[in-house]
Amino acid sequence: MSAVPLESPRSKGARQKLLEAALALVREQGYAATSVDELCQRAGVTKGAFFHHFRSKDALAVAAAEYWASATGAFFEAAPYHRHAEPLERVLGYIDFRKAILRGELPEFTCLVGTMVQEAYATHPDIRAACEAAICGHAATLESDIEAAMRRGGVRGDWTAQSLALHTQAVVQGAFVLAKATGTAEVACASLDHLRRYVELVFGRARPITTPGD
């Protein structure tokens, strides 16, 4: 993940370190399990520095979700799938890219905001809103390619580009949950394969492989 400069050089140190500590610790152990003390220890900053930059752990969580949206936004914007000439290839390329980055340890490839919102959605409205903005904002980056692919392929149906874009995020988030449950990325890779097959089928790019009369 490319780091995104959000602060002036002077104040960047402690704030940036705390944001990165939040990204790491929440993905490792969840939001409620992560204390301010642990965040300071992981970031290598004092508690005074923490409360200089954030009025509370919740405020850091909201900033971390915004930082996550910004950093992942830059990361996906620079990804190779945008280079395909055909819009449907860009959509399929996005799914392939999501599969390709399922590498390393689980806390490295799973999602900060999907993890936080799972536990904090009802008790922390500000965190929920920041997670919604991150997830739905990322989904929205896929909409214009899906729309263009629908137009080009003459695809109609009782679904919209927005709903398919959000569905890709549901599959990605659910794939992370199953990866965490099974302790391996394999099940997540297989779900992304199913998602790719769905997009190919619904756009008429592929047909089901059947032997009628079997």
Place this chain on the structure above:
Amino acid sequence: MSAVPLESPRSKGARQKLLEAALALVREQGYAATSVDELCQRAGVTKGAFFHHFRSKDALAVAAAEYWASATGAFFEAAPYHRHAEPLERVLGYIDFRKAILRGELPEFTCLVGTMVQEAYATHPDIRAACEAAICGHAATLESDIEAAMRRGGVRGDWTAQSLALHTQAVVQGAFVLAKATGTAEVACASLDHLRRYVELVFGRARPITTPGD
């Protein structure tokens, strides 16, 4: 959800109440955010009763995941989708049933084990294993119908009945994450519609609606 008797009548009271309190509180606010004191308060039992039945909060979490698997197992076993004569109709009926039960408040229809494993997967191996058993055990109940539908439809491909069964669970779990992020079940319903459309397409039951040459 139908309650499943797991204990003799005498000891059932406090243990059962604590299991039900865990189901409610974890789905409302997550696992780490839920304290033993809150669990006792919600259950209306003393701390002494808690530690009579469970040696720790983690032990209650493992028992709650097992209770969840047992109770939801009975609930889905009694559901109407099993009555369809055609195996593909039973698979589609399962998806329709999952959509039909997305009712009420978010803590009522979201998943105990998907929530717990999201935060506890790395830090609580026993909880992770119990959540894996619940999610993968439920997925396994779909495999024989998917296999029968594949045989009957002559469906082949580089995927297995097991992988499609697990994919349905990834979609359900991800749909819950997006429902929590957006604060509404609508997005989850739309994802289940996409899943249903995928199953119809991959089994050749439906074709994409396209107007070639548009």
